[in-house]
Amino acid sequence: MAPNTGLTEAQGESALFEWSIHSIGRLLVTNRSVGSPSTINIMLTFPSPSSLDVSRLTKRIDELQQLWPLLCVTIADQRTTNPKFRYRYSSWTADQILSSKTYEANPNNPKAERDSVYEMALRQFQVKISYDSDPLWGITLFRASSNPDSQTLYVALTLDHVIIDGRGAVKLAKALVATDISHLAKEDVELYDKAGIGQGAEELPPYSLIAATIFRMVLVPRLPQVVKRWLGYVPAWPQKISQATIDSPWKSSIVDVPANLTLKLKDVGKKHGVATLNPTFHTAWVLAIWALFIDGKSDEAIWDCSVKDLRDVDKGDPYCMAGHPTIYMWSTGRVKDQSRFWDLAQAYSNVSTDPQAALDGWNMMKMVNMMKNGPTNPEECKYRAPDFDSLPAGDKRACTLAEEEALKKINSMSPFQGMSGTWSNLSYLGLPEGATDMIFGVSGNATGTAFNTCLVGHEGGARIQNAYSDGAAMAEDDVKRAESIFLHILQSIVEEEEKDWTVADLVKKPI
Known part of the structure; x- marks a missing residue:
């Protein structure tokens, strides 16, 4: 059901406020249009239902929409070349946002219980929703099917990525369960047009960047191998996949890094010139992927x-x-057995804190905004689409060039086009009020990369979520092995703090 369109007498506004979606937002709309929606989920754990004031949560749903009206938008003209945010000056009701589900308690294995609930939560928006009439966010309370009052309560906040990012989603989750939000400022809807997603993305990036990007991503891969080697070109893993992502259902996997290990890793990193945890976690994960899928067998590298x-x-x-x-953008280059862990971590740390790298990345987003997205004739679409009866709802035949390209990718045996994965790190954020655990993650994306890894740290340690297309570049067994190698690497560098670890020393030991 769409929000009410009636206006209060005091508003004196037009019935609608619309503004165009740019760049990454348009890409996310396209992904949903072809059956690969990008959703973010923050799941909070509470010891029991009585540890959360549900009546306050219900009221808070309306309060937050009054503060941040982007929560009230729908998306108009989804299947066109110019989708728009649409705001109707009204809020969704609590019944439209809040729902309840049950889960089977597993007291003998609380991690398996939590992971099972998270899997259900993460798929909340893999449902038949309509962009132009349904909310783009929801809250689900998961209570145990048996004796719920004495069992864990899980609260899942699920949002479409088009209206928020990961760090913002955690802020929203904290506001939902906080006792007091009086310090939070109210925002006008016009703010999101002026300073929201894609602001400035319509500007042209420097011509030098355009030329360099075309040369690196379009021309160099087509050159003879001897020339590519001379230019130092290293292709990204994977060049080919086992089966198309359209035939590879996405899965999610969660890794816990205990609090004591997390604290030790931070101290060890500082001893090796790495000030924050992010480069240590990132390098350990990249080497785990390298150990399984590359390991000297090819001249590929991890680009993420x-x-x-x-x-x-x-x-x-x-x-x-x-x-x-x-x-x-980051590449390991050609990792060898003699490559050193802390050298790789320092190099990644330098890139991820370099202001010029941030500017280059923003200019790359402007290039995404330059991509052609003209209309097409759906009747002439030749690429196989997800079943029309599958989720989410809608005819999946391409209505735009961007949708046609997305369908081409999910049917291709080499869909990732020079990018291995995405790494999303929220760092240490602290647990929301009353919560004993928090996980941040995203849904799998058939049009994206081989792996999509999300990380958040809090008092309970670090929580790492991996989303992937099972059977394409990675299968479930591979992911579990990679996660074992990842934890092994972290434990090893803590046990021998002063050691200048080589890749071979870290990944060649029996796991």
């Missing part, structure tokens, strides 16, 4: 990108909705 939120509320950016994102 990390999206970083550069929002500055003092300069007019939204508090938590939308975002001001940039991307950091």
Whole structure:
């Protein structure tokens, strides 16, 4: 059901406020249109239902929509070349946002219980929703099917990525369960048009960057191998996949890094010139992927990108909705047995904190906005689409060039086009009020990359969620092995703090 369109007498506004979606937002709309929606989920754990004031949560749903009206938008003209945010000056009701489900308690294995609930939560928006009439966010309370009052309560906040980023989603989750939000400022809907997703993305990036990107991504891969080697070109893993992502259902996997190990890793990193945890975790994960899929068998490298939120509320950016994102592109190059762990971690640390790298990433987003997206004739679409009866709802035949390209990718045996994965790190954020655990993750994306890894740290340690297309570049058994190698690497560098670890020393031991 759509929100009410009636206006209060005091508003004196037009019935609608619309603004165009740019760049990454348009890409996310396209993904949903072809059956691969990008959703973010924050799941909070509470010891029992009585540890959360549900009546306050119900009231808070309306309060937050009054504060941050982007929560009230729908998307108009989804299947056109110019989708728009549409705001009707009214809020969704609590019944439209809040729902309840049950889960089977597993007291003998609480981690398996939590992971099972999270899997259900993460698929909340893999349902038949309509972009132009349904909310783009929801809250689900998961209670045990038996004796719920004495069992864990899980609260899942699920949002479409088009209206928020990961760091913003955590801020929203904290506001939902906080006792007091009086310090949070109210935002006008016009703010999201002026300073929200894609602000400035319509500008042209420097011509030098356009030329360099075309040369690196389009021309160099087509050159003879001897020339590519001379130029130092290293292709990204995977060049080919086992089966198309359209035939590879996405799965999610969660890794816990205990609090004591997390604290030790931070101290060890500082001894080796790595000030924060992010480069240590990232390097350990990349080497785990390398050990399984490359390991000297090819001349491939891991190319991944990390999206970083550069929002500055003092300069007019939204508090938590939308975002001001940039991307950091990273390649390990040709990793060898003799490569050194801390050298790789330091190199990644340098890139991820370099202001010029942030500017380059923002200019890359502007290039995404330049991509042609003209209309097509759906009747002439030749690429196989997900079953029309599958989720989400809608005819999946391509209505735009962007949709046609997305369908081409999910049917291809080499869909990832020079990018291995996405690494999203929220760092240490602290648990929301009353919660004993928190997980941040995203749904799998058939049009994206081989792996999509999300990380958040809090008092309980670090929680790492991996989303992937099972059977394409990675299968479930491979992911579990990679996660074992990842934990082994972390434990090893803590046990021998001073050691200048080589890759061979870390990954060649029996796991």
